[in-house]
Amino acid sequence: MPAVMIDVLNAEDWRDVIHRAVQSLAEGGLVAFPTETVYGVAASALDEDAVGRLLKVKSRKKAKPLTLAIKSADEALDYAPDLSPLAQRLARRCWPGPITLVVDDSHPDSLVRRLPPKVRRAVSPENAIGLRVPGHQVILDVMRMLAGPLALSSANRGGRPEAVTAPEVAECLGDRLDLILDGGRCRYGQPSSVVRVQGNEYEILRQGVVPERTVQRYASFMILFVCTGNTCRSPMAEVFCRDLVARRLGCPPAQLEERGVSIRSAGIAALTGGQATAEAAESVRSWGLDLAGHETQPLTEPLVRHADVIFAMTRAHRETILAQWPAAAGRTKLLSRDGGDVADPIGGDHERYRRCAEQLHTEVAARVGELQW
Numbered sequence: 001m002p003a004v005m006i007d008v009l010n011a012e013d014w015r016d017v018i019h020r021a022v023q024s025l026a027e028g029g030l031v032a033f034p035t036e037t038v039y040g041v042a043a044s045a046l047d048e049d050a051v052g053r054l055l056k057v058k059s060r061k062k063a064k065p066l067t068l069a070i071k072s073a074d075e076a077l078d079y080a081p082d083l084s085p086l087a088q089r090l091a092r093r094c095w096p097g098p099i100t101l102v103v104d105d106s107h108p109d110s111l112v113r114r115l116p117p118k119v120r121r122a123v124s125p126e127n128a129i130g131l132r133v134p135g136h137q138v139i140l141d142v143m144r145m146l147a148g149p150l151a152l153s154s155a156n157r158g159g160r161p162e163a164v165t166a167p168e169v170a171e172c173l174g175d176r177l178d179l180i181l182d183g184g185r186c187r188y189g190q191p192s193s194v195v196r197v198q199g200n201e202y203e204i205l206r207q208g209v210v211p212e213r214t215v216q217r218y219a220s221f222m223i224l225f226v227c228t229g230n231t232c233r234s235p236m237a238e239v240f241c242r243d244l245v246a247r248r249l250g251c252p253p254a255q256l257e258e259r260g261v262s263i264r265s266a267g268i269a270a271l272t273g274g275q276a277t278a279e280a281a282e283s284v285r286s287w288g289l290d291l292a293g294h295e296t297q298p299l300t301e302p303l304v305r306h307a308d309v310i311f312a313m314t315r316a317h318r319e320t321i322l323a324q325w326p327a328a329a330g331r332t333k334l335l336s337r338d339g340g341d342v343a344d345p346i347g348g349d350h351e352r353y354r355r356c357a358e359q360l361h362t363e364v365a366a367r368v369g370e371l372q373w
Contacts, residue, residue, distance in 0.1 A: 003032070003177035005166060008138055009184055017181065021142045024179045025150070030054055032155045032169045033142070034183030036135040037098045037192045037209055038162035039155035039169045041177065042069065045123065046148040048116035054151060055122060057176045059158045067100055067130040068112075068123045069150040071143045074327070076131055079149075081107045085308070085373075086219060087197040093218045093306050095133035096140060098188060098209035102196040105129040115148075123151060132192060138183055154191065164189040221373035222262040224307035225335070226317055230267030230296040232280040233313045233342055236357055237335065238265035239289045240364045248368065261373060264307075266299040268320050279350065283357040304328050311367065314341035335363050 011017045021031050025042065028050040032041050041057065043050035045068060054066065070076060073091040077083055080103045083091070087103050094101075105112050106127045112120055123129055132152070134140065143150060154162045155169040163169045166182035174180065193208035195215060202219055204212055223241060227234040241263050246253040249261070256263065274296035281291040297303075304310065304325045310332040312318040322329050335342055342363070345356040 002174050003170065003180045005170060005174075005180040005182055007182045008034070009182070014141075018138070018141045018145060021138075021179060021181060022145045025050075025142070025146055028053075029178035030057065030176070031142075032163075032166070032173070032177055032180040033134075033139040034136055034166070034181060034186055035139060036096075036187045037190060038164055038186050038188075039166065040069075040134070040139075040152045041155045041169075041173065042139070042150040042152045044146065044148060045115055045119050045151045048118040051116075051119045051122050051151045054153060057157075057173060058153050065125055065128075065130060066122050066151045066153050067132050069132055069134055069139070069143065069152040071140070071149075072133060075149075076101075076103075078111045079129060079131060080105060081109050084197060084199050086200050086202060089221070089308060090195065090197065090202070090215075090218055091131075091133075094210070096135035097133070098135060098192040099215070100130045100132040100192045100194045102128055102130045102194060102205060104198065119151065128196075130194065136183065138181055162191055216260075217257070217262075220257060220260045220262045221371075222264065222307045222309075223371070224263075224303060224310045225265040225313075226268065226299055226310060226321065227265075227313040227342075228267050228269050228317070228344065229274075229346070230265055230270035230298075231274060232277050232345055232353070233356065233360065234265035234267060235276045235291055235294045235296075236280050236284055237311065237313075237360050237364050238263055239284055239291055239294075240287070240361050241368060243287065243289055244365055244368045264303065266297050266303055268299055268317055270296045270298045272297055277346065279345070279348075279353040280357075282350070283353045286357075287361065301325070307331060308373070309333065309371065311335040313344075315339075316341075335360070335367065337363065337366060 024031050025044045028047050043054040073095045076091050105124045156163050156172050164186045188209045191208045193210040194206035196203045196205050225234040225237040242253040249259050276291040276294040345353045
């Protein structure tokens with residue numbers, strides 16, 4: 001019997017579509033979903049019979065595991081509790097999105113241990129598991145309403161091209177599925193990139209949507225300094241940090257990103273495209289540094305999400321950041337190690353800027369000495 005196909009884009013009630021998909025999965029069904037890459041077929045990872053059906057539909061070799069689709073980057077730690085900082089960085093920056101992360105799955109507290117035995121063998125045959133948060137609202141909404149993760153594979157038979165439209169899914173697998181959600185043509189039309197992360201190293205196992213150069217950028221360690229207007233304190237801290245980190249790595253500051261370190265600054269109330277104050281530029285010249293190319297930018301969600309460590313100039317700055325992005329609490333610190341504020345020199349004389357610059361240089365040097373990447 002052919003699978004039921006629902007046109008998601010023209011559905012009268014989005015919630016009804018989601019509920020039907022959730023019900024089908026909860027009852028052991030196989031559901032084809034649109035994702036941002038290609039169409040995928042999913043089964044509830046709590047149902048070993050459904051996962052067994054999925055393996056038969058795919059004619060999947062035992063050595064080729066299914067992907068475990070999870071709800072968010074935060075949930076990755078439930079399945080890989082000892083996720084390395086590099087893997088956490090890639091998950092935080094790339095999900096939801098077209099990257100599958102293959103990580104170690106040997107931790108005794110991993111929720112993979114609570115999956116049915118046949119499911120464990122299907123998703124983690126060799127103590128490694130592929131995790132992904134697909135970047136498509138349909139499957140994300142379904143997972144939010146469903147207990148447990150999904151076992152996910154591309155909606156095609158082995159050796160056949162990946163399906164990028166619902167009719168292609170129906171032609172290839174339609175008589176073996178229960179439900180096909182037609183979300184139109186997939187955005188990218190090619191598979192996700194598969195990246196294996198072991199400790200502080202990564203390897204691209206499958207070239208996909210995300211090119212290697214972009215993976216390299218996402219893997220870099222990012223330091224972010226935050227003040228109010230991004231015209232004096234945070235730009236000075238940024239340029240000091242660039243110089244100190246470059247010296248530590250033995251490379252010119254222009255090569256830091258190639259060496260895996262990105263250093264930025266932003267302001268809580270900054271405008272886009274302004275310049276550093278003349279006093280701030282003058283203050284860093286005594287260290288042989290230059291702020292001429294600095295452009296102000298406001299603090300944004302992507303900057304906060306991408307940053308591995310955020311150094312706030314004052315307690316008020318830190319509180320403002322955490323009020324809007326509470327998930328960044330573990331990565332947001334005061335720059336001053338004693339818990340005090342770096343006073344704003346704006347409107348002050350040269351001496352006030354000089355004292356501020358000296359304080360910033362001292363604190364940044366100490367913080368750089370503490371950092372590991």
